[in-house]
Amino acid sequence: MSILRFHAIKESLAYKYVKIEEKERRSDLFGKNVFNENTMRQYLTKDAFMGVINAIQHGKKIDRNIADQVASSMKDWALSKGVTHYTHWFQPLTGITAEKHDAFFETVGNGMAIEKFGGDQLVQQEPDASSFPSGGIRNTFEARGYTAWDPTSPAFIYETTLCIPTIFVAYTGEALDYKTPLLRALNAVDNAATEVCKYFDKNVKKVTSSLGWEQEYFLIDKLLAASRPDIMLTGRTLLGHSSAKGQQLDDHYFGAIPRRALNFMRDLETECMLLGIPAKTRHNEVAPNQFELAPIYEEANLAVDHNSLLMDVMGRVASRHNFKVLFHEKPFVNMNGSGKHNNWSLSTDTGVNLLGPGKTPMSNLQFLTFFINTIKAVHEHEELLRAAIATASNEHRLGAGEAPPAIISVFIGKQLTKVLEELEGVTKGKLSPQEKTDLKLNVVGKIPDVLLDNTDRNRTSPFAFTGNKFEFRAVGSTANCGNPMTILNTIVAKQLKDFKVEVDTLIENKGLKKDEAIFNVIREYIKSCRNILFEGNGYGEAWEKEAKKRGLSNHKTTPEALKAKMSKKTIDLFEEMNVMSRIETQARYDIELESYIKHIQIESRVLGDIARNHVVPTAVKYQNILIENVKGLKEIFEADYKALAKEQISLIKAISKHIEGINTNVTKMTNERKKLNTLADNEKKAHGYCNDVKPIFNDIRYHCDKLELLVDDEIWPLTKYRELLFTR
Template sequence: MSSVVNVADIFGENVFNDAVMQERLPKKTYKELKKTIEEGKELAATTADVIAHEMKEWAIEKGATHYSHWFQPLTGATAEKHDSFISAPRSDGKVLMEFSGKELIKGEPDASSFPSGGLRSTFEARGYTAWDCTSPAFVKKDPEGTGAILYIPTAFCSYTGEALDQKTPLLRSMEAINKQSVRLLRLFGNTTSQKVIPSVGIEQEYFLVDRDKYLKRKDLVFTGRTLFGAMPPKGQELDDHYFGAIRERIAAFMKDVNEELWKMGVSAKTQHNEVAPGQHELAPIYEQCNVAVDHNQLVMETLKQVAYRHNLHCLLHEKPFEGVNGSGKHNNWSLVTDDGINLLDPGKTPHENIQFLLVLTCVLRAVDRHAELLRESASDVGNDHRLGANEAPPAIISAYLGEQLEDVLTQLINTGEAAHSLKGGKLHTGVSTLPDFAKDATDRNRTSPFAFTGNKFEFRMVGSRDSVAAPNVVLNTIVAEAFSDACDVLEAADDFQMAVHNLIKQYASEHQRIVFNGNGYSEEWVKEAERRGLPNIKTMVESVEYLTTEDTVQMFEKFDVFTRAELESRAEIKYETYSKAVNIEARSMIDIASKHIVPAVIHYVTSLANSINQVKQANSNASTVVQDKLLVQASELLTDTQNALEKLISVTDEVAKKEIGREQAYFIMQEVVPVMGQLRKPVDELEMIVDKSMWPMPSYGDLLFEV
């Protein structure tokens, strides 16, 4: 029987957090570090040495022998290089355990082997990692508890200073939104708030399958998704998996995941079954933006590592199974001051909350002006299979405000004044033993990609395996731009009250087209969005164009978040990532179809033909109508499979002839992807015919329901 865990006792036990620093650091050193964290000042070398020494001593007490600068290159994963604490051996053969301030603050991994989009040549290897002291260091232990590594969250840049990672632009964007938010608060007379921080909560969806079955599916092993697979008799039609009772094996897995995360300071709070069979969700409590991004990477890594220990495999692909819901992650974003004021809290009477209405309309302006860029921030190879289907937000960016706020904006637009706010009232249950309770003034809309949910916006388009850094970089920067433009107008105004009133009405009127409270899954909305002039970008490849438009470049350069070169490099990396990922999928389909599926179907057809002959030899009058029909059907589908396979081989061979980058990506999207669909169709039909004992891989039913 497993031991009972007291969460309060273990939470953050492996984190070099504020409490540990207060306890272990000299008061002067602690104050200097806090000043660096709060004001962004450079840390003195002597102070860094003291911090490094205490961090090393603490980590060694936790069993650590090595440290690692933990960073997020443009691969979609994290990276780490482990160095031991030992120094050069002394003359007596002993070694000291040392860790200097210089080693804490700066590392030097090889930059040439990570994606750079042309920023670095292969022979230009030098790159630097720099300590992000606003995200606490932590110790990660192996499952047996016999070894541990001290992880130091860092940013990663090239020798020439360009960002080669997700963290650097995120920190830059946080500085931009902080500066412009404080500027706006000062206009409203707030002189006490010194800092505004983007607060983020990330809901993570994932699938779990049995590891032994996973290893028999080469498509899952090579690409993370099933390239073939017929639907089982039961899918998610009954909605019985959503919030259903969690199976014992999965509950044991979740328990271990939670304990691992709690020890590393990740506030995992909510867990439940998601819509699709085999699908689940984990959500933490809101945190400072960069810490939330780091912690989400830890969540994904921990899900995979713990799954392995339970003989499970965690699938983070956005669409691992055709025909059932895919996985995303909901990025809940708000702005909070250092003294606890949420800029997106409407209060009880939002029509009277002028500061909130300006913030709200600025956000709408930002989303409307940069809808294409926001869509691009959620683009991913796997997300192309998910966005726009009746399971996820549409590829059209719109904002849901709910009845209360939409009514307030309508009043402002129509009359120039907002005189009232809709009230929620009471919800009467009709059962005497159940209490009546306060009803919210606004419902929720799960079909909206960008929904206001009380005191935050929920950006629901992000893919399940993606870093949430890119969407938050975009959100922070486009809203910083909107705040900056508003402040320019208000600072120059003679009558502030009249100017802010007019600006709210102007922004509400000009950007009303982005507001949509209806069913985002409907065809009617697609037509209505087109009438409104809203973009509908359906693929990753098409979205990448918007990373390097003049408007995008000017905005990011104005707020020192990206340079033109950094944006162009990221666009190049995105094109290459798409091409490589789909090319791997296409070649995996060729390999699986050629070596496994076609031989299996030939074996089945041959067995069927032999059976027909044997029946006729035994009794010439016996009917073989059923066998004959199956033989014809299987043979025809086998021919279709072979023809599509040869076509896929041919078109895939053409990929290498295209120029790497945009040209190759568009060729793959337009020519290769459709042929992959042509190969899948007859194979999935064959799976429904061929004897299960002869089919070369576990079925959807095996994977989704036998966990």
């Protein structure tokens, strides 16, 4: 093998396993580096503490005096832990987090200095808004933008820096991040759901959206990854022949965690505990060197922050263990990709999970109300939900290797399907000819007490009910959860708002009792949204045909899927629910199109470089060795050399064919790219990169991967799949 590959594998195998010792219980470590409620009780005055709690629980504004007290206490706490700097930590539309560190240090004259941090620095900062994606909201000569403290997500300390979670908005007020629209969506669903909850319990004052994400990822040796330009620059392998052994034996999933990976996990989980990230589950995933981490459920805004923070922390901890962590949705062909399942539910401040069936008819009616309204919301906005998970990287994953297809459908299981079918047929209080009921609706008591084990799992479903929550399985592993959570909470809020109007109309205009009105509305919803319900194989061609008959969209590419974000229906939805203005919606659409173009553009350039500067020269080198071999045979055996050199000559021809295939297609790809780069219209450019540039990747890869099998392993320059996936 090549010298680079040899040394990378040698160093990888020489990795010294360091036993990670956990000297403290995790419960004792949890939140030690977080300015959480416990810490605030120790450091804040009563007035300051109540000011922050009221902001968190009731959305009340924190006045300047309180902000100064909080800032002073944060500083004292941070200094006691050896912190030197602070930063406003935010999530711009780049897909990664951002931070600018400032020291507490201030000079006061006469050679004196102090540590200073006041309310002004806590509440607001001014980063350069023109240097982040803005979709045209900000120009280079209009650089002003603001980060503003989000008190609902606690500050934390990471690597000697006090990190303050913030929103990020333009000077003109538009959101330039994922957090701002999410907070608005959470407020919308809180208001709408609380109003509906009052039908069942007048004491409900707040409804909280909860999220439990499941982060899948690959761990690749750092040196082996560094030997692959495609992994380092795009996060995935743009070429490489499949290993003889991959995941076909199903021997990695839930298997014993490799010791080196386990050391990484234990170190990572310690960091998580200190940062208040409630990491709970770890296990091997299906593909070799693929793993998963899942936390305990949290309030959605905090859960989104924790996932973004986790991805940062994972990269740093992986580096300490000589790993590179890959979040790309499909880093290796012919193997499972990585998702980030978003498990979503709604809970009241009285402690009730609104998607958890109760043991009485009334609590079951409440469950059915939120359950069916969620299904109705997905049915009404399935294209928008598809757009929520549309990215260049997730495009590779959808529809293969246990990942959901591009068609959005809802899986609820046979038992609940039967329940809905029976409810749909109920008229005048009759469940069936044999059974009567009054309109206290004992009919809904037919729901089993425990649905957790009565609902099967469908790995091909993009949106599945799993007993007491919905699992949005189509979200990609690189995604910021804020985007899909903003859209899901918004469409549910809109649906609940409309539902309440319909119920109140029946009560006021038709004289129906409350329970009867609720039941009549949800029964009609069952009838109207049955097309979104699907229990079968999402990969089958039959489902594509059936989905088309049902009127469901099947947007397989990102540019096609993203169009839903600019429909009148979407713009009106976001404006009505006060989640995003038309300008903000347009900006996000433009940013996501541009991001798609740039991702494909970068991959195209990297692939062309590797193919021409790594693969072709190596193939020519090996071809020359074969040519010299044939010449030698001719010198020795003269007349018989053709028979003796038959295989070598065949190899020489095959190599020439693949070299020609590579050069022809790289030239074609480059010319297509140049042509598209002259376009000013990003929609046309995105479709061009999708339909004219990206398909050529497969042709180039085909020839490169064939050469990998033909060329001597001793000189092949790129680390192979078997080495990337099975060197541990």
